[in-house]
Amino acid sequence: MTDAARPPGRSASARRGTERGTGHGTVRGPGRRPGPTETREAILAAARDLFAEKGYDGASLRAIARSAEVDPALVHHFFGNKEGVFVEAMRFPLDPSRLVPRVLGAPRDRLGETMVRTFLEVWSDDERRAPILAMLRSAMTNEQAAVLLREFLTSALFGRAGEAHGIPMLRINAAAGQMIGVMILRYVLQVEPIASASSEELVELLSPVIQQYLA
Amino acid sequence: MTDAARPPGRSASARRGTERGTGHGTVRGPGRRPGPTETREAILAAARDLFAEKGYDGASLRAIARSAEVDPALVHHFFGNKEGVFVEAMRFPLDPSRLVPRVLGAPRDRLGETMVRTFLEVWSDDERRAPILAMLRSAMTNEQAAVLLREFLTSALFGRAGEAHGIPMLRINAAAGQMIGVMILRYVLQVEPIASASSEELVELLSPVIQQYLA
DNA sequence: GTCTATATGATGATAGAC
DNA sequence: GTCTATCATCATATAGAC
Incomplete structure (x- = not known):
């Protein structure tokens, strides 16, 4: 699945802060949330770190989700399966x-x-x-x-x-x-x-x- | 739910496939079997192969037991835990x-x-x-x-x-x-x-x- | 988009019967 | 010495509610 639908500009969000759920520090107006952009990237960043530390077999999807502070099911939602996370996280290791x-x-x-x-x-x-x-x-x-x-x-x-x-x-x-x-x-x-x-x-x-x- | 009836998956007591022998050609008289020597060595040989192929984390005790054609509990019996198997299998990798x-x-x-x-x-x-x-x-x-x-x-x-x-x-x-x-x-x-x-x-x-x- | 609940199975380890 | 049975924990993956 391509990331064709990206919300324009606007990157202010309290998604990855220390506390999640109710009561963000930043006040958000009405309307839809900023979309998956941040969460997706957070998962990929966590995946890169964990794959780097433990290797493919040693890094579990749950550990990645835990590290990115998202629900494990979200990882599946974005990338399908573990292999999907890996190939996406390995995109352009160097050029x-x-x-x-x-x-x-x-x-x-x-x-x-x-x-x-x-x-x-x-x-x-x-x-x-x-x-x-x-x-x-x-x-x-x-x-x-x-x-x-x-x-x-x-x-x-x-x-x-x-x-x-x-x-x-x-x-x-x-x-x-x-x-x-x-x-x-x-x-x-x-x-x-x-x-x-x-x-x-x-x-x-x-x-x-x-x-x-x-x- | 307790999975009480787990199929054993292999026949009762087909002990070793390859004849590993005792090493010395001396004929043994009647009496008790040579002891754990063979089984122990078989486990270590299988462990060496699997650790070599998958690494410590990737090689499971059950897979080692399966490969050595022994019961998983035997591995614990001889070596205590996984680390015990590893250090024993790694004895003298080279001198x-x-x-x-x-x-x-x-x-x-x-x-x-x-x-x-x-x-x-x-x-x-x-x-x-x-x-x-x-x-x-x-x-x-x-x-x-x-x-x-x-x-x-x-x-x-x-x-x-x-x-x-x-x-x-x-x-x-x-x-x-x-x-x-x-x-x-x-x-x-x-x-x-x-x-x-x-x-x-x-x-x-x-x-x-x-x-x-x-x- | 996010999460709960769950299916399914493998893992390391232990207790105890024969 | 050998095995069955079981535990607690973890894994990947899916279905579906809000």
Whole structure:
């Protein structure tokens, strides 16, 4: 179902406040409520966080509803089923059509550094890390999610990079493996000292290796 | 409502399908059966497989019992609770006191190659890959498992390597990240072409990088 | 749009019969 | 040692009232 029917403008509402139900702080005039816009987004935000933390199987619809402070039945109402919530929450985890050209558009002798910086930039940002972590965690134990992530990696990222610059696919895989592995150690397992290392330290450490793979 | 009559679903006492044997060829005289040895091991074998496939949270005790063809209550009888099964199944996923010296005992100019070969050897073997995959999958979504794996990595593997050879810990982390990331792409996500690459191809591809980190 | 109520089934765990 | 029976809790999903 498309979100064709959106109420115009007007975003003031006490929907997600600390208290719900009777007695909002904001006085609302007569007329219909602002519509599903806010609730829908609240559910998606909660879903992204929970999928990121627990993976697809570990994040329950009820927990998502609880976190978004809505009724579990509403989640079904908006998205049909759990898979619907997931694919919607995973929409545009990152935009490869922007990121890949940015990395590969760098001077040939700085490909490695640029890729490392791009990776670190995305993973440092909570908002952008969440959907990626969600995909990764889900793909580790859920076959459907694994297929989704594999397709995304091969066609949207690796393929785009390979055909445009003639870099052997195996080397792209190795470079990606280096970055993914480091991100898991840093952000998931939180192994020291790499978890606390600064971005600059990591750029210095990893750039030569990625450069070696890509050039 | 109490569902009093639950169909057992399988025949009375078809004990084990695969003959796991006692291991020693000695003929046993009359008397009582060898005890719980077989059943216990069967449960652990099934647990290792299921934890490897689904991770800690995804593998249920009932599924483990089903796979081992024993009653679910037996699992509790032997191991107390789910955590008990897990720690028992994870006993000696690999022996760091053998592997680390083997890698670091190599000639200095072949450290990288030796580490890559050791990694590939362990991961290529289904029996040895299973418990590692189980730990990794579990650690991705379960905090307790993550602590377990982090402790194991830092103290048993990285620490041992670092203090003995004066290699900066951050470089060890980076090398481990490279190998872990590649193993995930190869064995979990099964991204091509790295999933189908031969061991020799990977040795050629990865050894220089690991060498660079460790030397 | 929102919620109550409910159908249906799986999970971890325990008590106790043989 | 092995199993039946049961508990309390959680899950996904649906039907339908307001």
